[in-house]
Amino acid sequence: MKGLEEANSLKRDLELTIKALSESYEELSLLYSMTSELLGLDPDDISMRVLLLAERIFGYKKSAILFLDKAKNLYPKAWRGELNPEDLLKDKTLIFKAIKDKKTRAFCKLLNGGGEEVSILISPIIGKSSEIGALIVLESPPKEFFANEIKLINTLTSQAGLFIENSILYSEFETLLTGSINCLIKALEASSPWTAGHTERVVHYAMAIGREMGLPRDELERLKIASLLHDIGKIGVPEYLLNKPGKLDEEESLIIKGHTQKAEEILLPLKHCSNIIEEIKYHHERWDGQGFFGLRGEEIPLIARIIAVADAFDAMTTDRPYRKRLSFEDAVEEIERSSGAQFDPEIVKAFLRWFSRQHQASLF
Amino acid sequence: MKKKKIMVIDDEPFISMMIEDKFKDNFQVLSIRDSTLALDAIKKEKPDLIILDWMMPRVSGLDILKSIKAEPELKEIPVFMLTAKGQEDDELAGLKYGAERYITKPFSPRELLELVIERLGRS
Numbered sequence: 001m002k003g004l005e006e007a008n009s010l011k012r013d014l015e016l017t018i019k020a021l022s023e024s025y026e027e028l029s030l031l032y033s034m035t036s037e038l039l040g041l042d043p044d045d046i047s048m049r050v051l052l053l054a055e056r057i058f059g060y061k062k063s064a065i066l067f068l069d070k071a072k073n074l075y076p077k078a079w080r081g082e083l084n085p086e087d088l089l090k091d092k093t094l095i096f097k098a099i100k101d102k103k104t105r106a107f108c109k110l111l112n113g114g115g116e117e118v119s120i121l122i123s124p125i126i127g128k129s130s131e132i133g134a135l136i137v138l139e140s141p142p143k144e145f146f147a148n149e150i151k152l153i154n155t156l157t158s159q160a161g162l163f164i165e166n167s168i169l170y171s172e173f174e175t176l177l178t179g180s181i182n183c184l185i186k187a188l189e190a191s192s193p194w195t196a197g198h199t200e201r202v203v204h205y206a207m208a209i210g211r212e213m214g215l216p217r218d219e220l221e222r223l224k225i226a227s228l229l230h231d232i233g234k235i236g237v238p239e240y241l242l243n244k245p246g247k248l249d250e251e252e253s254l255i256i257k258g259h260t261q262k263a264e265e266i267l268l269p270l271k272h273c274s275n276i277i278e279e280i281k282y283h284h285e286r287w288d289g290q291g292f293f294g295l296r297g298e299e300i301p302l303i304a305r306i307i308a309v310a311d312a313f314d315a316m317t318t319d320r321p322y323r324k325r326l327s328f329e330d331a332v333e334e335i336e337r338s339s340g341a342q343f344d345p346e347i348v349k350a351f352l353r354w355f356s357r358q359h360q361a362s363l364f
Numbered sequence: 365m366k367k368k369k370i371m372v373i374d375d376e377p378f379i380s381m382m383i384e385d386k387f388k389d390n391f392q393v394l395s396i397r398d399s400t401l402a403l404d405a406i407k408k409e410k411p412d413l414i415i416l417d418w419m420m421p422r423v424s425g426l427d428i429l430k431s432i433k434a435e436p437e438l439k440e441i442p443v444f445m446l447t448a449k450g451q452e453d454d455e456l457a458g459l460k461y462g463a464e465r466y467i468t469k470p471f472s473p474r475e476l477l478e479l480v481i482e483r484l485g486r487s
Contacts, residue, residue, distance in 0.1 A: 015385065018378075018381045018382055018385050019385060021378060021382065022382040022385060022386065022473055025378075025382060025470055025473065026472055026473055026474060028470045029469075029470040029471050029472045029473075029475075030472065032468075032470055033472075056472075056475055056478075057472050057474050057475050058474065059478060
């Protein structure tokens, strides 16, 4: 008999172990899917993905993520299912308490506004150094939230907190970076009033071409920064040389080359800009290899080739001291004529597609 | 109502024990650890759904999948393939040979149960 008892007790132990391992495995799988699904997203997308994950794993039908704003007021960021997120905000005491205590709380059989019984789960979303908000799950008819379920939800929200915080920090950093770059541009353009707005327009045209060509998001980001900074090397180069019509003599040519070279010197200390230096340095190269550095075709970085078209188009369509501006149509024709010589034909095609669409839109 | 029959073919004992534990309230679960016995067991038991691991010694999951799909009386049985992370090529091959779903390890046992219930209904 003793042997049988022992065997039964071993069997029970094994079952418990399997259950415990199974929960750990569940947690591991959750962490895996979070890392691959949430990386690189913005806070809105992260919030929605977290709700979808919770729905997929726990079958939740009504859930929401609330964020705290700067004044510590809660507002709905994302929600799923038939629920009015505003209703959740009517009684915020429980939510604030969960955030303050940094603890997931479950309440069974609460009465909601309509006198209906509901269960509610509140899991705070907290980053390393900031309170972000909370995940709320509603169950009606009410149900019990089990301990292992709460533990998993905790894993979900604490990871989400880190991802969201990172994403916020990253976008703040980007704002700071673009702000600093804009300062540099303003300083550059202040010295020659007639090119004011040139950078802004080149960015606009270059981005339009980039989107038309279907560049991925990170390439578009690089294109934006590179086109913002494309003329940074002009600091210290005489303007009259940069826009001189006709052929340049050897000495003038060297000075002009200096402008793109100078960009490299200016940007080198900026770590974040190190991946666009070549793009800026070679934006005056020509597709046929007749440019300053003699690079030809695809030897010229793609972003530099795009900026070349955008830059030329803006230069042609704005007044310069030595000539009046061309009409948009004439400038487009000029670009088309230089396709394959000065410019990459594929980029010219994308530019023409974008332009004709703009043009048509403005006719109606 | 009689519980529907799920066959789990995986050489890792923990995976099949975990699935057994998770599924036992809703389904009858049969586990096969030795993939060389799998095809005969399928023919004999005619399960309603098969959860099949990709990476197994001797006879692989893909081999078994191909054999299932080649047998007229077995080929309608839905097969969910389990496989390790980062084997996207396998996913394509698995789908090409007729796996209905492809589930990456580590998977969520809850989610797997939901998927099976979704496919077969709750018994």
